[in-house]
Amino acid sequence: MYSFKNDYNQTCHPNILKELKNLENIQFDGYGLDDICDKAKEKIRKEIENDSDIHFIAGGTLTNLIVISSILRPYEAVISCDSGHINVHETGAIEAVGHKIITLKNDDGKLNANEVKKVFENHFNDENAEHTVKPKMVYISNPTEIGTIYTKKELKELYDVCKEYDAYLYLDGARLAYSFEAVNNDVYLKDYKNLVDVYYIGGTKCGALFGEALVINNEKLIKDFRYNIKQRGGMLAKGFILGSQFNTLFSNNLYYEIGKYANDIAAYLSEELEKRNIKMLSKRVSNQLFLILDNKTITELRKNYSFEKWQVIDDNNTAIRLCISWATDKDKVYEFLEDLDKIL
Amino acid sequence: MYSFKNDYNQTCHPNILKELKNLENIQFDGYGLDDICDKAKEKIRKEIENDSDIHFIAGGTLTNLIVISSILRPYEAVISCDSGHINVHETGAIEAVGHKIITLKNDDGKLNANEVKKVFENHFNDENAEHTVKPKMVYISNPTEIGTIYTKKELKELYDVCKEYDAYLYLDGARLAYSFEAVNNDVYLKDYKNLVDVYYIGGTKCGALFGEALVINNEKLIKDFRYNIKQRGGMLAKGFILGSQFNTLFSNNLYYEIGKYANDIAAYLSEELEKRNIKMLSKRVSNQLFLILDNKTITELRKNYSFEKWQVIDDNNTAIRLCISWATDKDKVYEFLEDLDKIL
Amino acid sequence: MYSFKNDYNQTCHPNILKELKNLENIQFDGYGLDDICDKAKEKIRKEIENDSDIHFIAGGTLTNLIVISSILRPYEAVISCDSGHINVHETGAIEAVGHKIITLKNDDGKLNANEVKKVFENHFNDENAEHTVKPKMVYISNPTEIGTIYTKKELKELYDVCKEYDAYLYLDGARLAYSFEAVNNDVYLKDYKNLVDVYYIGGTKCGALFGEALVINNEKLIKDFRYNIKQRGGMLAKGFILGSQFNTLFSNNLYYEIGKYANDIAAYLSEELEKRNIKMLSKRVSNQLFLILDNKTITELRKNYSFEKWQVIDDNNTAIRLCISWATDKDKVYEFLEDLDKIL
């Protein structure tokens, strides 16, 4: 049985464990105030080409709830597309810290700047505005939940709308490593400074054991931020475990290579499926593929492979998701194609 | 420079990294629903000698806030001693999830059952009870913040008071490994089933990279618990990283050996200090020592050792804390004593 | 200038002030524990024909947030139609107490039992259910935000779905007085015992100065409820002010007469508008009318009348809302029709 279920089904990239092994017998200060965290931050700052504030946080949901609760006042809300991770897969974490998520229908997994603008306009034109939550933040993820990516232009438009309405743009980069080599991508780490107020560079889904690197571009959001991390339980006593992992990820281009590796396989698989005239729910962009297969084929494949059923298409056909990661074994991809050929 | 500052200043026990290395190339299901978590739970269940519900959570503050917010209704409160970790060192995490902490003066770091009983009595005798929060849970830690431990009798008394008033007893075992070989300890893992409703077996401070194992004894508290962990961000995508660590900690008696190792050193150090007539703030019980030294001596020691200043005694003397852990280097302890002799 | 803007633009029904005047020089116990509150509860219990638990709360948003936060666990959510008051007009009050609102498209202002059932089914069939909020309550209002009403059959279907999934049905009766004489109504106070778990009988919009009467049918929801009211600030020190008002409203059929008065005027106005071939956005059901007028007519009418613009129909036409209440002056309704005739 081989799993294409997600991009977090193996421990971590070997370099990461190797580096943790190297730290054996070294003593560190607690709570992220250590040399190795500093070193990791320096490496990231070099990649992002600015000196934004950086924090390492234990996980993605934690990062989202800490960022959002730290920035918003109780009556302020965050705009997300309906398929946004905070809206559907975090068990109401954002509402649990007190904030409404204003949802807009997703457009290929993304938020559209014009639609977002309308939310702001409607609110500020409403003479009873105070009877409704005040939109103050826009949440997006890149790549999105379905693996699509934002262009630089799209991000700029969203950011401009936010600035026009004195709101913040927050980007969830849980899978950021897989964006750089995605189809038609034109946004790189150095660009985010001028495109979002705050974002995180994902570790968990991009080769780390766990952990995310939060980057705060907007100076207004920096003050006292560590209090927030501590209060919500996101500050690791052994912060250097997080620092070490990001130190490794940003050494020798590892973070980029992890993304490239997965995208290359995904691209190969996508081409091969095309040759076999397999229908796709949407065109492959990054490390996720959405295939439409008949249910009999799916049952056969499931004998040897695990993957998520994504969407029922009709009585006989279902879209499935194949998720490729830094850890995917190429040979298993070849085998998958062979097995598919046998079934078809 | 050698640090006696805390018990979380090194990565982890070598066995833990070794085992993580062994998991390379193995695929696991996400969110703690994997074989290795199951195996770790089985091992813990063998030690606790019952089949309580077990969950692995990313950190101590997270565990505390998840447990407390999951169990209490909005108007219910938790009783803690004033020095309790939730009261002083978690940046208001419990209040942030909506609950008041009713504090009692600590008695050698501990809560006294009679004092706790009075809180319940006063509340339920108050004809305007509903104008005040309802005490519904008692929070203790074992070992306590200052390294003392509860006897079985003391725990039983607290538990009985809780049961009398239909409340829950929650034990924070962040340093539980260091309790078993503590001076005069008579409480072991197998005893907790009948002494507390819910507790956690600490990993972070007891040799793991990070993570805690929550044990829910009281069946009323089990239902839907994973929703709570997920909502607060305590559920790791790669739950098997936590499972693997506890699997290692509960193989070959490692968890007990870690505690014994630290306690043995602490006992040795305590004896040696006694020989030198060094005054102690309180008698050594587990892995923490509280020495009273004159400030000049402290300044000298600080050239080669880091440790926490715990309490000002008078203009010339200060109590300092030395924290011994699974990772403490014995040779450094000998050196510390030699250096101390040179100064004195 | 005469206002048809809402049903809370005048102090209160004269009987209410008269009765408050009668209480001058009488001393009462505080916080609703007085004779007059008891008397008011007895009168309500006679009307609802059962001995449900009753509480008087200072306002509608308060009642909603107290009920919902009291009943739901942190990870549980409430289902509402998109136009529900808690979803659009309470500034995120429900999210501020920690709960997600799962929204369904409204069907003539109402929730449909089949649609609600699907939400439960989808959740409980989801193998990753704990990654999403758990639906545990259904929120409806009767009459709805647009003045439509639920039939007994519709309520029973919703209630049955709730019971099937161990969830609660909560009915917001801010305008309940206007439901009894609404077109085709077949639900009366005595029926609610077997149709909802908890509901409130609105005072503020039905002739009182302020205040709502919460009725808890489901015994599981009764315990400790006053703690919740007190904690959220909904418990009036002078609770007897609320008790007195409901005592008056439920004396001499006043509550029903208030509703009948408004519905009669609304019916008359509806008929007259029909005679004039004025298009309606929807058929009049209770005390609210939604007329479609051309913008020039609206501008003319606004010289003498205030009302809410409800919805833009096209470039030239807009739907407006006329709200009739216990306090509406019939003569002003005649004048309005005359003025309309002059314009048309």
Add this chain to the structure above:
Amino acid sequence: MYSFKNDYNQTCHPNILKELKNLENIQFDGYGLDDICDKAKEKIRKEIENDSDIHFIAGGTLTNLIVISSILRPYEAVISCDSGHINVHETGAIEAVGHKIITLKNDDGKLNANEVKKVFENHFNDENAEHTVKPKMVYISNPTEIGTIYTKKELKELYDVCKEYDAYLYLDGARLAYSFEAVNNDVYLKDYKNLVDVYYIGGTKCGALFGEALVINNEKLIKDFRYNIKQRGGMLAKGFILGSQFNTLFSNNLYYEIGKYANDIAAYLSEELEKRNIKMLSKRVSNQLFLILDNKTITELRKNYSFEKWQVIDDNNTAIRLCISWATDKDKVYEFLEDLDKIL
């Protein structure tokens, strides 16, 4: 049976009902955006001699929780004395909106500026400050829970400490009317502008049916405040009911006369008790008296009078509280003294 239990046991001052009667048949805009609220604000602004922002809120606990949750960030805390209303009599309302209350031992019901300063100092000198809540607000009430009052000097000292540490001073004036004529008072409405950042002028306990007038002096705290009131349920649909009451209270010196009336009776009663050598728990300052009586006398008095037992003194003696208000009947006070004489 006559009650000296509290100052909220009768409806309201007759002028208030009279004025509400005068408003019959007048239509108002909703949610406090009406002429009468404006008029009331103007009257208050004349008394406070500045143009601070003013809001009318439905009750005291609501006001406290709205103010505190609006101002503080999640990790910030409010300092209160242990006897503070928010700490003991609001069922954890402040914790329920997420904030820790840092308590200091009260000094005659009051907070001492030096003690408060130490809290700030300790926090900002702590190198692990972010592991603890950040003190950002000081909460006091005037008169205090036991009827004592702050001098102008004491308030200034507290305010200066707050300003030194960039914190806010909030004054709960639930009984403010009773402060002006209190023994040795030197603080008047016009003084508060330069003494506190925000405070409220109590209505409920000072002659109104219900409601409080919040005054925001500090301009940084004004923005978007109505969102907060609405979200927490403190904004009355019929805001004019609140406006009308404060309009009346600030017409013809009524607010001051209410306070003077109660203080005069309290002074008279205090003198008479002194003549009889009745021991007092503390000297009478405003409208509350704390008498120490033997238990037999208390039992006798309770046949005709209700009052609160405040504190057990010894096996035979108890301190009781007599609360005088705008509504206290002087004849009943004479009778009380006569009855006391008969018993003694």
